[in-house]
Ligand SMILES: Cc1ncc(C[n+]2csc(CCOP(=O)(O)OP(=O)(O)O)c2C)c(N)n1
């Protein structure tokens with residue numbers, strides 16, 4: 001096998017998530033591609049928890065579909081995760097024997113897995129380690145034993161994890177692990193499923209989640225200030241800043257609310273520093289007024305919105321792609337604000353650096369639209385060559401410009417030289433009020449028109465940034481997929497599978513969501529007769545925005561549903577297959593009865 | 595060998611006055627406030643380009659534009675957070691914040707206690723006219739109970755906020771009040787506030803000639819004001835200051851209510867210290883992803 005999807009669930013104390021973390025850390029060390037998501041019940045602590053780990057010898061970009069391996073430490077908890085842990089007839093089911101459920105009677109509706117193992121996980125843990133706390137280590141042993149993955153790396157990781165608490169604990173966990181392995185040896189699968197080893201040359205991978213990647217990328221991009229207010233699932237970005245930013249001469253402010261958070265970040269930008277804030281839906285609403293201020297005052301600022309289910313508190317721990325309208329349009333007045341979205345932990349680096357570059361280049365707020373899945377999933381990432389990235393800094397005034405300084409000079413490209421307090425000769429009045437080129441307030445309609453035109457014109461080159469769009473497949477294909485954010489990873493796999501099945505299909509993944517680059521879509525849609533814009537939201541928001549700006553072919557339809565209902569690659573493939581069949585049918589002769 | 599001391603530039607009040615003509619109504623108290631600020635800045639002696647002057651929205655919030663400092667006339671109620679970001683990003687700047695009573699104690703009221711507890715070295719001047727000037731005469735949070743305005747046809751039913759008592763209770767270390775009826779006194783408290791190392795608050799009774807109450811005009815101030823020095827108030831005594839602050843709205847006391855003689859360390863100073871301590875732990879920016887390598 002070259003791809004393995006493992007799903008595990010248990011109660012808070014069972015350490016299921018920690019087992020997943022050990023597994024993915026070992027996988028990264030060995031050079032596998034891997035990805036892990038966690039999911040918790042609504043209790044703050046101690047409720048049910050689950051995780052999915054996908055390992056592969058190829059690039060993985062989504063959590064995958066049905067599980068290859070399901071681990072249930074108890075059935076009640078496992079079943080609570082429903083669609084997040086789908087079991088098929090092919091799934092190897094491992095569960096705690098103490099649940100008393102017979103292998104024929106496992107409570108999974110509509111599927112009859114052929115490989116089902118009741119394992120006395122708790123008893124084995126007690127026997128090996130003297131405590132059922134080692135249950136998760138037994139599970140690791142079972143998985144390593146049956147699927148042949150990362151034995152040495154897991155043991156290494158366990159040692160690293162427990163050595164602080166003494167050699168005895170390390171040895172106990174090693175015994176628990178080996179007991180799991182031994183059980184697997186003594187109860188072989190009917191159909192062995194040993195994982196292929198990763199390519200020798202693969203080398204070690206980075207391992208992190210989207211929030212930490214975003215924070216690290218922002219510091220790489222030169223950000224020196226973060227202002228924000230805690231909100232799931234974005235808080236880890238601020239937490240990263242509280243650990244790291246001081247080292248780079250910067251500062252972080254946990255503000256009294258989201259408004260103050262973005263206000264302080266804007267202040268840092270006024271002072272000449274690159275700055276950011278991060279939030280999720282409800283906080284984005286609060287930040288809207290100051291985002292408008294940043295637009296008219298032409299100040300660089302990066303606002304991260306890690307989308308979750310909404311509106312209001314909605315589903316705060318689940319992914320959804322329902323803030324695109326808000327990101328693009330929530331503003332008072334005539335505003336054009338760039339919106340970018342990463343599609344994975346890996347490209348969160350690129351997209352974050354781009355967001356800062358665009359903010360600096362065009363002196364504008366930029367909205368970086370991540371989502372709960374990318375932000376909080378752990379993913380292996382191939383080492384990134386940071387020398388490939390150019391860092392853009394805002395355009396400083398020259399000495400000549402300072403001798404007769406116009407902060408908002410209406411230059412040919414619309415970008416004006418920007419000074420900051422402390423710079424002699426650059427003194428100006430910044431404001432939310434409309435202003436002339438010197439920054440002085442005005443109520444003139446003529447000046448307002450000219451300045452609006454300037455603020456829009458400076459962003460026009462963005463639409464020509466074809467590098468902010470990833471297009472794959474036959475350029476002349478009649479069948480197409482468009483997807484953004486975490487769903488892009490699902491669609492990329494669907495695209496590869498459909499191609500493998502012989503379908504002639506192409507894929508468009510935008511990093512730049514707004515402004516809509518009409519020409520990019522026009523070119524892409526030129527050959528297209530049918531296909532889908534795939535989105536995880538009740539309203540297909542990108543699809544609708546595209547229809548505002550582009551002649552979307554009638555055969556392009558939305559394929560979407562509410563957040564927390566994962567879309568699986570196979571569903572997208574099925575959609576493509578149907579669409580392809582309908583394309584092959586001869587066109588119906590026109591009906592005479594109209 | 596002898597070295598000649600560098601010649602520091604000296605400033606006069608006019609160096610801080612911009613060419614922009616104020617749009618305030620003739621006689622508005624805010625003219626006095628900006629004069630007081632020019633004078634205070636001249637004595638403090640920092641270059642205009644080293645000053646960041648942030649305001650919210652209101653008649654009063656137009657004030658940065660009438661100075662030669664780097665100004666920012668932001669949005670209603672949010673001057674304090676923006677100013678704090680500026681100060682944290684560049685602690686070398688002299689940071690001034692100003693706005694109206696509505697700006698500071700209504701829409702922006704939630705930011706005041708936090709600005710105070712953070713003890714950044716910034717100065718906050720509220721131009722308190724007990725009315726909404728810019729939006730033409732609505733009730734303000736400092737309006738007297740019973741006041742009839744366009745939004746209180748039959749008289750306000752609400753008790754006003756007491757800005758002085760609020761900020762003292764929030765733990766402000768420098769609290770003063772002034773009025774344009776006493777320009778020397780006003781310039782003096784603003785200067786003391788700027789020089790105070792930490793968050794300083796100056797409430798200026800700045801009359802609105804167009805919508806304000808008759809008893810709240812400069813003439814009335816001149817007749818009724820009492821300097822705190824004249825009643826031998828000890829500005830190091832916080833409880834005495836709170837006692838006097840209770841008379842807000844009844845008697846007009848001017849001068850320094852409270853000045854903590856032992857100012858706590860400023861946030862900006864501590865941030866600098868932390869940056870210094872941790873600087874050597876930085877992974878070079880271009881290698882920051884090394885922290886994610888599985889070891
Ligand atoms: C978010 C928002 N709400 C309301 C307003 C309208 N507004 C502008 S200034 C103001 C109140 C002005 O009163 P104050 O702050 O006391 O200042 P003054 O004009 O009296 O100096 C109001 C309500 C606004 N600009 N922004």
Ligand code: SF4
Pocket residue numbers: 617618619621622623624653654723727728801802803804805806
């Ligand atoms: S309306 Fe009142 S506060 Fe506003 S400028 Fe006129 S006098 Fe001053």
